[in-house]
Amino acid sequence: MPTTANETGESTRVNKTLIGSLRGVEVGSLFDSRRALHDAGAHRALQAGIVGRREFGAESIVLSGGYFDDEDHGSSIIYTGAGGRDPKTGRQIADQDFTGHNQALVTSCLNGLLVRVVRGAVHRSPHSPPFGYRYDGLFRVERYWRERGRDGFLICRFQLEAEVGESARADPRPGSELPGEDSTRRTQVTALRVVRDTALGRSIKRLHDYTCQACGIRLLCEGGPYAEAAHVKPLGSPHHGPDRTENILCLCPNHHVLFDNGGFTIEEDLSLRGLTGCLRLARGHSVAAEYLAYHRALWEHSTPGSLN
Amino acid sequence: MPTTANETGESTRVNKTLIGSLRGVEVGSLFDSRRALHDAGAHRALQAGIVGRREFGAESIVLSGGYFDDEDHGSSIIYTGAGGRDPKTGRQIADQDFTGHNQALVTSCLNGLLVRVVRGAVHRSPHSPPFGYRYDGLFRVERYWRERGRDGFLICRFQLEAEVGESARADPRPGSELPGEDSTRRTQVTALRVVRDTALGRSIKRLHDYTCQACGIRLLCEGGPYAEAAHVKPLGSPHHGPDRTENILCLCPNHHVLFDNGGFTIEEDLSLRGLTGCLRLARGHSVAAEYLAYHRALWEHSTPGSLN
Structure with a gap:
């Protein structure tokens, strides 16, 4: 197709x-x-x-x-x-x-x-x-x-x-319809975290049935499950990690935050450093050793604190 | 000040x-x-x-x-x-x-x-x-x-x-420096989730020392803790929830996702519907009953699934 x-x-x-x-x-x-x-x-x-x-x-x-x-x-x-x-x-x-x-x-x-x-x-x-x-x-x-x-x-x-720049008929009414704005007064809102995703990331999430590879949690919202795709070697400059299945993990939001910010890393034998246990696998999805090594190097000599 | x-x-x-x-x-x-x-x-x-x-x-x-x-x-x-x-x-x-x-x-x-x-x-x-x-x-x-x-x-x-629209000296090099782009080929990236925050939200997070009010987890990244501020009655149209401390919770990302998408709600007595336990409180921060009632109404007759 x-x-x-x-x-x-x-x-x-x-x-x-x-x-x-x-x-x-x-x-x-x-x-x-x-x-x-x-x-x-x-x-x-x-x-x-x-x-x-x-x-x-x-x-x-x-x-x-x-x-x-x-x-x-x-x-x-x-x-x-x-x-x-x-x-x-x-x-x-x-x-x-x-x-x-x-x-x-x-x-x-x-x-x-x-x-x-x-x-x-x-x-x-x-x-x-x-x-x-x-x-x-x-x-x-x-x-x-x-x-x-x-x-x-x-x-x-x-x-x-x-979507910004998408709708030719977009007609924002000043001071009324923007997220984070109140009709009576402006509330200043900043973006704290932007979770990005790719088509391949979504396929990995489906493969794991939205179950976190670090902790096994599956978040069930009304109407469906939720998980995030994490790139092991980060996408974009300066890391230029590839969008390939071997570079993607299915994680719950908590472990995605921790993984991206030095809360834990993954050893070559897939045991978790900074957490207990091992990375959970699904048939048809392996993670490449070179990307795990790259991620470990980003947090070399750090002291992951993780969950408590 | x-x-x-x-x-x-x-x-x-x-x-x-x-x-x-x-x-x-x-x-x-x-x-x-x-x-x-x-x-x-x-x-x-x-x-x-x-x-x-x-x-x-x-x-x-x-x-x-x-x-x-x-x-x-x-x-x-x-x-x-x-x-x-x-x-x-x-x-x-x-x-x-x-x-x-x-x-x-x-x-x-x-x-x-x-x-x-x-x-x-x-x-x-x-x-x-x-x-x-x-x-x-x-x-x-x-x-x-x-x-x-x-x-x-x-x-x-x-x-x-x-920040978009901020730097007069911004000089993006086409095809090279955008997040999610590889030097060799374009990787299509979409925003999955945008976590927003306000100054008041940050003060509530500090008050709770970044500990989740739903589960007690405190995510420790390298260099600091991470939590999210969740508005109980949502900000912006059509809900027009206020940015007031009584309308804000300090949650871990997992419980923020669940709270925003019907995974759990909070009863008037602060017990959690869809999860076990009660909302954790901190001195100096209360949550208004009217906002909790508004949130419950959004998920009325839903069957929160929550964590498993």
Whole structure:
């Protein structure tokens, strides 16, 4: 199966799930109908509002006026999940949960995957296109939760934020919609830690079923598990570690922080220095000795303190 | 003590440590001497290369040619820590470690704090000013480690990256210096998780001595502890939780992920739903019942899975 570039630039085809932007489908492209949208690959379903799979994340969503709980602020969208609706009246007649297509959006959130957003004319928002459907770029699933909708049933909610430089229709309202900002006063927020990931990292996490190779913990969030991919020899300058499976570990966030900051290292025999125990392995995934040696050298003569 | 704005915009005065950019000191400002630099507050030491404190982070560094292991790529700098040098010859005569001023830079890294970077003319790099000293904006401490320097002794190394939109002298070399890029081929990297923090969050972490209120773990990295501040009622739209101490918890990264994604909630009596035990408290810090109730409502009728 062909893999074309990446999530940030162009789409990655992972087990037939098509994540990211599409070659030939520019932000702002208009489509006459759901059929045209489908045939272009922008939203590959004729009726469903969400396309995607639990295992690999959501490809795209359509804002088409079906859910009157949806909130569209341009670069920020509060999207309502699928399920529990009366198809005739459009009213909510049962609770929604984080299964099915909703779970695909949870996977996107927990894995930092970008989702294509399409707005329909019937969506009735100042951000809707004049007719048909418009592809409005990639959004990040910032957060998800449930709340009671206007009909009194629990609905799944997804906070989507336009990826910077992605949405041609981004329309941030100054002083109102940015994360960390309060409507009454500005709260100064700084980024403490940015966890990065690669497609290969996600495959290693799936291989280990999101279980930490250092401690065996598997964090279970509502709707799915969470783990992080750690590069043993760091990516980027000055280390220039490669994005290869033999250079990647599946770690829980705690051990990722410790591993990146000298809290523990890994001996050649895979025993942990600074922690008790050994690195846990999964069939089909080995870690190269040279990258472990590189990491040990970064923390040579350090005195890892680790957990207490 | 006056507090003026923030780390990203203007400086925050925390226990007499002056973190962030300074009112009246624009990026690109030139100074004749270390004395002028000192008097403007840009770098408040006449000799030391690093200004800062272990508890609150580094204020500023000066690149002044003292360490020939320094690497200056414009928007990306590999900076050598302090200590172990012969003051006469400038050569390294002993190992460096992550104490003193070096530890201040570790604190900046572990807390996502921005550091002012000043370049001196004697630094001898294409990015140096023609004379005197130039303030070149705020940089993030991306990573730290130790390695053997040219003189054979261990040196502390800090990878600094210009905060986007901050450095007037940023000079990214296409295809070479971005995080996640390899010199031989591009590796596509996406942000999986962005951990945000506020000044008040950092004070709560200090109050708890970086110990997780859910599990009691204290992550000890080389040079310092690590914890995250979690807002109970989320900041920003649509929740508009306040940045107040009664709305903040000190959590380890694992429990922060679980708390934000329905892995556990907290009952009114502070027992944990989805985990065993109770929320750990510290003198001088209480959490407001209304925010806990808001968080519980986000995960109402969910079945928190938590750790296993």
